[in-house]
Amino acid sequence: MSKATVILIPIGIAEDGYDSLPAYISEYINSCDIFFVENLRTARRAFKKLDRHFDIDAKEWHEIDKNEAALIPVFTKAMDASKTIGISSESGCPGIADPGQILVGLAQKNNIPVKPLVGPSSILLTLMASGLNGQSFSFNGYLPIHEADRAKKIKLLEAKSIKENSTQLFIETPYRNNQLFQSLLKNLGENTAVCIASQVTSKEEWIKTKTVMDWKKSNADIPKQPTLFAIGSL
């Protein structure tokens, strides 16, 4: 009996960024029997855009809701039935700062082959373009919301970055981008470099790294759009 396989399917990050996806993704999509996706509408539209002949109705669909663990029984059934299973998140790479990891972990526990496909990750694209150290880096997710906690965390990440000579990446909810940016300018040393990467892969993409001293001179306003931040040494 053939074995189940799990295919990890990246989706474009930006609406206008479809050219950043390798063509081989659509072959893999067509080979899947069943999909576990962060958002049904987004995934179906993305797959149809990659291959306009993609037959949505021929596939079985499950949405990864806030409670990914609730899908364990149906995912287990699909593995037992030797299905080719696709997992994708709403944008970027499943399991990286996005849902999918619990189901992938389940596949690993059951010794099912997992095939990750190449696609855009704003974390990786930011790091590449930042000019900051790419030999040693950490992604830290979201920083605390409360000012005092956030200031403490920013100073901790800066200390870590200096001690390990590493780049520290983190994200923020778009409408709080400017608040976080002001916290960074306030709490970091003048010579620490800050990279701001906004709307990565879109036509409006901009990725800039400056020292805190130089950012203070330039008065940047970060759009209320998906943005990544990185600190390190330039």
Add this chain to the structure above:
Amino acid sequence: MSKATVILIPIGIAEDGYDSLPAYISEYINSCDIFFVENLRTARRAFKKLDRHFDIDAKEWHEIDKNEAALIPVFTKAMDASKTIGISSESGCPGIADPGQILVGLAQKNNIPVKPLVGPSSILLTLMASGLNGQSFSFNGYLPIHEADRAKKIKLLEAKSIKENSTQLFIETPYRNNQLFQSLLKNLGENTAVCIASQVTSKEEWIKTKTVMDWKKSNADIPKQPTLFAIGSL
């Protein structure tokens, strides 16, 4: 006068993995006037494979040698002359566990736009397929070679992984894969999960995550091929 631009160009990791590259890369390659590449032969062959009409002789080429900083004067000249500058490393994404970062940093310092293109990163593909935490992770480069130092570092990364609930990734020179693997089994706790990702993007790719306890039962032999390691919680 138009401004210089820097394009970061990924190259396939595996010889047989060219289908993992997005088609848009070849348009960007053709738009470049001058290239800074880790290895001339690899880069030229890769670009020709992406577009067989690619005109090698129409471009200016510089090899990023062990001493990347030595290229600063010629890179600066290209920026001053408003050239479209391509940077690529031997496989994967430039600047991520690969050369290119010093030149990208120089572009950022000179306020030159940097455009990172999507391509394969064995770090990211490993993390996606590992089933380990992708909300918080660190890439640590190479571990120390000497047994005692390596054991200490392994225990340190395990402690960090548990304390931060993060995934810790690292690499090894292929011929030492099995030695490192044995060190991991010896020095990590029984319940720590170890992901081994070998020959990522090639036809021989395998990415497996098991607890130390389960790896001890399975007697794995890691091929002398490019391999990434990750530890965390499954």
